[in-house]
Amino acid sequence: MSTDVLPLTDRTRVGRLRERQVRDRPELDTILDAGLVAHVAVCRDGVPLLLPMAYARDGDRLVLHGSTGAGLLRAVASGAPVAVAVTHLDGVVYARTAFESSMNYRSAVVYGTATVLEDDERFEALRLLTEHLMPGRWDEVRPPTRQELAATLVLAVPLQEASVKVRTGGPSDESADDPGVWAGVLPLGTSVGVPVPAEDLDADTPLPPSVLASIAAR
Amino acid sequence: MSTDVLPLTDRTRVGRLRERQVRDRPELDTILDAGLVAHVAVCRDGVPLLLPMAYARDGDRLVLHGSTGAGLLRAVASGAPVAVAVTHLDGVVYARTAFESSMNYRSAVVYGTATVLEDDERFEALRLLTEHLMPGRWDEVRPPTRQELAATLVLAVPLQEASVKVRTGGPSDESADDPGVWAGVLPLGTSVGVPVPAEDLDADTPLPPSVLASIAAR
Numbered sequence: 049m050s051t052d053v054l055p056l057t058d059r060t061r062v063g064r065l066r067e068r069q070v071r072d073r074p075e076l077d078t079i080l081d082a083g084l085v086a087h088v089a090v091c092r093d094g095v096p097l098l099l100p101m102a103y104a105r106d107g108d109r110l111v112l113h114g115s116t117g118a119g120l121l122r123a124v125a126s127g128a129p130v131a132v133a134v135t136h137l138d139g140v141v142y143a144r145t146a147f148e149s150s151m152n153y154r155s156a157v158v159y160g161t162a163t164v165l166e167d168d169e170r171f172e173a174l175r176l177l178t179e180h181l182m183p184g185r186w187d188e189v190r191p192p193t194r195q196e197l198a199a200t201l202v203l204a205v206p207l208q209e210a211s212v213k214v215r216t217g218g219p220s221d222e223s224a225d226d227p228g229v230w231a232g233v234l235p236l237g238t239s240v241g242v243p244v245p246a247e248d249l250d251a252d253t254p255l256p257p258s259v260l261a262s263i264a265a266r
Numbered sequence: 267m268s269t270d271v272l273p274l275t276d277r278t279r280v281g282r283l284r285e286r287q288v289r290d291r292p293e294l295d296t297i298l299d300a301g302l303v304a305h306v307a308v309c310r311d312g313v314p315l316l317l318p319m320a321y322a323r324d325g326d327r328l329v330l331h332g333s334t335g336a337g338l339l340r341a342v343a344s345g346a347p348v349a350v351a352v353t354h355l356d357g358v359v360y361a362r363t364a365f366e367s368s369m370n371y372r373s374a375v376v377y378g379t380a381t382v383l384e385d386d387e388r389f390e391a392l393r394l395l396t397e398h399l400m401p402g403r404w405d406e407v408r409p410p411t412r413q414e415l416a417a418t419l420v421l422a423v424p425l426q427e428a429s430v431k432v433r434t435g436g437p438s439d440e441s442a443d444d445p446g447v448w449a450g451v452l453p454l455g456t457s458v459g460v461p462v463p464a465e466d467l468d469a470d471t472p473l474p475p476s477v478l479a480s481i482a483a484r
Binding site (some may be wrong): 060064085087089090091095096097098099102106114115117119128129130131133135137140142143144145146147149151153157159174175178181182185186188190191193200218219221225226228229231233234235236237238239241242243244245246247249250253254255258259262263 | 308312346359360362364408429437462464465471473
């Protein structure tokens with residue numbers, strides 16, 4: 049299907065190191081689904097505003113949320129073009145020269161304009177945002193109140209225009225450059241620590257399935 | 267000294283959750299020094315361009331580099347206002363409600379305009395970029411050639427205007443909200459894997475101090 053291939057646009061066409069560009073739509077989904085924090089950029093008077101925030105993928109769109117009082121989100125809600133980036137750093141690439149040193153990574157930058165979600169769509173997006181960050185948590189806690197919903201701005205950005213780049217593997221230097229020097233990759237990943245209970249938590253409250261699942265997934 | 271306090275501007279003043287704003291300049295340095303990837307945003311015709319890239323701190327400025335052919339960097343080099351974000355995700359905060367769920371993080375967003383570095387400054391910035399990613403590596407490999415230097419655009423952004431935000435600690439919910447539900451923090455961090463030698467590396471090439479130091483530092 050043509051929808052499985054990401055279109056090339058002025059913003060998504062990789063000019064250099066073209067071998068890193070990935071146009072498979074499923075790869076975009078995989079990168080987005082594996083991340084927890086996105087960086088969101090919008091322009092105001094020619095100046096970029098940039099913030100890290102939570103996100104989730106909802107099929108063919110990406111959902112964001114925040115306070116109705118947040119300046120950056122209000123700009124996005126008013127229809128300003130937005131860019132949303134999710135990046136995984138997978139390793140440091142030690143080449144035999146500084147120039148060829150690199151990083152292994154998977155990155156996706158989604159470009160578009162957002163729509164404001166209301167009513168049932170807003171509620172469902174908040175469920176997805178919670179479930180993306182803490183799978184299984186939604187059913188462990190009470191649903192948002194009407195007041196909480198009213199305080200939350202929820203936006204959706206279509207997954208139509210996106211730049212996906214992936215670098216994997218070892219250094220792309222010439223081994224002849226300095227054969228005596230070690231070269232290779234130092235893999236990096238995410239680690240999960242021991243859960244820290246809230247100070248006011250009853251000591252005998254068991255770890256819930258949502259926390260156990262997140263530990264098991266890492 | 268006044269230089270130890272970050273100024274509040276339209277872009278750096280935190281409007282909501284003000285308790286998360288940090289104005290100590292040393293905290294900005296600490297956050298920048300602890301990261302490996304920055305997200306860089308610039309506006310072109312009112313549309314944000316956004317990319318992850320390597321960076322390093324050089325005292326009171328942040329240095330970036332890339333190919334002289336890279337569109338985003340060229341826009342930054344031409345004087346367009348730039349935003350550079352570095353974010354550390356330290357934990358997932360499980361509150362007793364979805365609404366109060368949160369993340370522990372440290373983030374810095376630097377705003378400014380860049381200058382293009384030349385000659386000795388460019389060389390020194392490339393050394394810092396290499397040493398930031400792989401401490402000790404610069405002296406293990408040969409220096410860049412004149413050709414490699416000519417192909418590399420190196421930019422510096424002053425650390426004058428920056429928004430630093432930090433969230434730490436447990437959930438800020440009301441324990442009365444649902445006392446039977448587990449609440450707390452699942453800490454997240456970075457893990458380092460086993461180094462993978464380049465395919466063409468002599469089998470008896472020892473791991474260099476730079477790789478060993480990066481493993482020890484995690």
